[in-house]
Amino acid sequence: MDPQVLRKDFPIFEAHPELVFLDSAASSQKPRAVLEALTRFYATRYANVHRGGYALSEAATEAYEDARKTLARFLGARDPREVVFVRNATEGVNLLAHALGGRVDPGDTILVTEMEHHANLVPWQQLAAHTGAQLKAVPVTEEGRLDLEAFDRLLAEGPKIVAFSHMSNVLGTVNPVAELAKKARAAGAVVVVDGAQAAPHLPLNVAELGADFYVTSGHKMLGPTGASALWGRLELWQELPPFLTGGGMIEEVTLEESRFAEPPARFEAGTPPFAEAVALAEAARYLENAGREAVFAHDQALVRRALAKLKEVPGLKLLGPEGPDRGGVVSFYFPGLHAHDLATFLAERGIAVRSGHHCAQPLHRKLGAPATTRASFYLYNTEDDVDRLAEALIEARRFFDAWIA
Numbered sequence: 322m323d324p325q326v327l328r329k330d331f332p333i334f335e336a337h338p339e340l341v342f343l344d345s346a347a348s349s350q351k352p353r354a355v356l357e358a359l360t361r362f363y364a365t366r367y368a369n370v371h372r373g374g375y376a377l378s379e380a381a382t383e384a385y386e387d388a389r390k391t392l393a394r395f396l397g398a399r400d401p402r403e404v405v406f407v408r409n410a411t412e413g414v415n416l417l418a419h420a421l422g423g424r425v426d427p428g429d430t431i432l433v434t435e436m437e438h439h440a441n442l443v444p445w446q447q448l449a450a451h452t453g454a455q456l457k458a459v460p461v462t463e464e465g466r467l468d469l470e471a472f473d474r475l476l477a478e479g480p481k482i483v484a485f486s487h488m489s490n491v492l493g494t495v496n497p498v499a500e501l502a503k504k505a506r507a508a509g510a511v512v513v514v515d516g517a518q519a520a521p522h523l524p525l526n527v528a529e530l531g532a533d534f535y536v537t538s539g540h541k542m543l544g545p546t547g548a549s550a551l552w553g554r555l556e557l558w559q560e561l562p563p564f565l566t567g568g569g570m571i572e573e574v575t576l577e578e579s580r581f582a583e584p585p586a587r588f589e590a591g592t593p594p595f596a597e598a599v600a601l602a603e604a605a606r607y608l609e610n611a612g613r614e615a616v617f618a619h620d621q622a623l624v625r626r627a628l629a630k631l632k633e634v635p636g637l638k639l640l641g642p643e644g645p646d647r648g649g650v651v652s653f654y655f656p657g658l659h660a661h662d663l664a665t666f667l668a669e670r671g672i673a674v675r676s677g678h679h680c681a682q683p684l685h686r687k688l689g690a691p692a693t694t695r696a697s698f699y700l701y702n703t704e705d706d707v708d709r710l711a712e713a714l715i716e717a718r719r720f721f722d723a724w725i726a
């Protein structure tokens with residue numbers, strides 16, 4: 322996998338040749354194949370799905386259902402009916418928190434972790450508040466890993482739902498999902514994995530991972546905004562009530578009541594993001610062709626290089642573990658200097674990074690960092706991008722000397 326060759330597939334780098342784009346964890350850039358799939362679909366095949374009896378609508382329906390099959394293959398699902406299209410990862414978790422709500426009683430426990438993105442925390446907080454359940458969190462160690470002994474202790478309390486991320490968007494930690502899922506299911510919990518950061522970067526096989534639900538974010542994996550695949554075990558989907566209700570998700574409606582459709586339709590009320598799903602399938606194929614093992618190896622090589630270089634910057638604090646369980650994200654800060662000031666300094670040198678709490682306030686609080694600046698890597702980033710970041714940080718160290726504690 323050669324990032325210099327792949328970069329040519331991404332028109333954004335033609336439009337901005339000097340751009341050092343290190344913010345793919347927020348949202349990735351899109352290859353031409355995905356952009357063309359989207360415009361081609363709108364231009365030549367567009368009609369609403371699952372409704373029309375004419376050829377164009379039937380072809381659009383077929384394209385949408387083919388996209389579901391592609392995403393099922395990409396995720397390692399046994400059956401395409403296990404894939405529900407939602408807008409984004411946030412909607413995926415909200416759908417699950419709503420649909421699983423009937424299984425939670427007052428006094429029950431819902432278990433999350435301290436490293437969760439707010440998308441995999443706030444919906445569970447809300448569910449706990451509405452049901453009278455308690456929300457508990459597995460602590461994060463100083464190195465930025467989950468405390469596995471605490472996880473075992475908390476599991477012994479018999480949580481109804483265990484929800485955790487596959488890869489942290491702040492620390493880059495890749496959690497041992499298969500081990501955690503196996504233990505949590507053995508303890509009787511429904512296991513929800515937030516794969517928003519992992520699905521774009523790691524080879525995946527949800528059937529083997531052993532969770533019950535796996536949440537992804539299409540716009541972070543080269544796809545357009547507005548369509549993401551949410552995987553769940555078919556037998557669970559079949560038992561669960563819908564989240565949103567209305568057209569497209571029913572079997573039969575009278576004025577008094579409704580009978581709901583089988584999954585996945587039960588969870589896709591209204592007109593789904595079918596054009597975006599077709600383009601997302603193109604993104605999945607692009608990643609398969611690039612080689613998902615190769616993409617992760619590339620991310621890891623860049624993050625190793627970044628950690629080695631950034632450690633040399635005097636006073637710069639780095640978050641996250643080192644080792645094979647580290648994905649392509651690095652968050653850092655200079656004590657005393659605001660993360661936004663550092664991000665602005667980098668932006669002035671053509672380096673696009675994110676700054677703030679990255680929707681993980683409890684984690685930042687725990688680690689004693691009010692806010693951080695984050696660089697994240699993907700298949701189109703090069704060693705030169707890492708080197709430019711490191712050089713700019715050395716320059717920032719000198720420039721902000723009076724502020725840095």
Ligand SMILES: Cc1ncc(COP(=O)(O)O)c(C=O)c1O
Pocket residue numbers: 346347408409410411412438440441486488489490515517518537538539540549680
């Ligand atoms: C770990 C994690 N979960 C969930 C989300 C939310 O993703 P989306 O924008 O698709 O709702 C993000 C986005 O940054 C994330 O990093």
